[in-house]
Amino acid sequence: MTQLSELFIKTRAQNRAALIGYVPAGFPTKAECIATIKAMVAGGVDAIEVGYPYSDPVMDGPIIQAAAELSLSNGTSAQDVFDTLEAAVSFGVPAVVMTYWNPIERFGVAKFAAEIAKRGGSGVITPDLTVEESATWKSACEQSDINRIYVVAPSTTEVRLPQVVSQCSGFVYAASLMGVTGTRTSVSGNAKSLVERIRTQTDTPVSVGLGVSTKEQASEVAKYADGVIVGSAFIKQLQESSSIQEGLAKVEALAKELSEGVRR
């Protein structure tokens, strides 16, 4: 069992949701990204998603796009992503990598899964990998004993939902809305009904992402989901700060607020 799966057993026992924080590796720099993760964990984030910055992020809104672009201009490599994952794990929380598919294929599918396991990671979230294209990835993840996490959307049909959900381990990533990543003023009503639909198919924990940025939203989602995923809101703290110290303080403060939110 991965650390990620153990986390959800714990949070379910505590009758609360887990708070999952996302940040792309190498943003604003490799070291400052690791410091950001440390601040997130200090503020109460339960698990970390390390983003693999990618040149063509079709699922991401302006905030994460800008962060990925900055990271890539720093020359962030696959090794930097793995180093950052390892650092996150060293702070005592489960960590996964979130990446578009091409970097995995370029690195080598089996090799990528093995490296995740070697660095102590729990799994990988693949937002543009469809289950139809997953045969080699499935066996690679089974070989390395890491979680495969797919994203399902409000538009996922009744026929398709069980096909995708049955492939997920660790958690199911439920996209709260039809759209790209970013902060929104409210969490779409679609999220709750999607989680309910997933629940009829599986006991695997369900985490909700896309558009969650405030304590109130986190609290609302925590009523029905096992995990609350926040990315753009953390990144925004860094982008809007005049120094890294100020940014890290704001990240920790936001993490603290959100972690109060997920305790129902």
Place this chain on the structure above:
Amino acid sequence: MIENFLGHFGPYGGRFVPEALINALEELTLAHESAKSDPKFQRELSELHRTYTGRPSIITEVKRFAEHAGGARIFLKREDLNHTGSHKINNVLGQALLTKRMGKKRIIAETGAGQHGVASATAAALMGLECVVYMGEEDTKRQSLNVARMKLLGAEVVPVTQGSKTLKDAINEAMRDWVTNVETTHYLLGTVAGPHPFPTMVRDFHRVIGVEARAQMLEEVGRLPDAVLACVGGGSNAIGIFHPFIDDKEVRLIGLEAGGSGVASGKHAATISGGTPGVLHGTRTYVLQDENGQTVESHSISAGLDYPGVGPEHAYLNDIGRAEYRAITDDEAMSAFKLLCETEGIIPAIETAHALAGAIDIGKELGSDAILLINLSGRGDKDVQTAADYFGIPL
């Protein structure tokens, strides 16, 4: 048929997209399949081609040009004479009819040079659809005339300021719009790339080029050509003319990619000649990428070929040896461009000039008994500024 039901061409093709788009891709696949076997739809489309596009397009033998190509007989399939000036209209009218069939009222499109954007805006005007075209900010500056054309046709043009601000980023932004508005919107993709069903569907709408040309060659010279040539960016005009010849094993199929300053220089858009297998914009194909899987920017004098991916069917035809792909440099293309202008009175698109340059080489290789068919995919009016700059003609 080469592809399977998941849109795979051997190891290429398929779907690598956010789950949010799967439902729309399924709906589109079904709409395309049912339209393909619906005589009413096919009649409507061919009637539009007859009365609006100007099909069938003619073939023209270019004897004076051929003197510079080893004396082979060379025929041009004149897609430049279509309404809006290129082959792009074939696909756009087909997809616009499908949009109506699916009950959607809004189309979005990406464009590089502006040809596909203009064609999309044209179809939207004709069929009363709302149209938004995403175009890299760099390209809106380079092709301001086409931006004005699209606006005159009633489309909204959105300059894309992310990434390299070119075609690849325009596709990214169109995909983001589609993920958000998929219920009301059809993404009218302009080439044979992207997730299934786009590579097969766009090919099916362009097959008319090859079907007509094959019959026209038989009628004109009494036999099939020795080689069929076309330029390849994403590869839509090439697959359109190649596909009906695939079973004619004696006919060589030759795609000419944009070699920019030369493949060895790294400044090129020759994806098959100089790329590696990977995934870009929803499909597995050859991609220009670095060791970390990041897309590398492409370079070409021709905006329409300036794309770091290529249609998955081309990747497959290359690997199985049914088609061959060569790179043509900017200079070779411009020299062929000038030659066609001066020997035949036809100003080709710079994209198409890559195929013409390839024909000069192939003609010399095959000798004077050979017959070549070239897809003249577009006219060069849009390229007058670029060509004038290149040849130092003051404007």
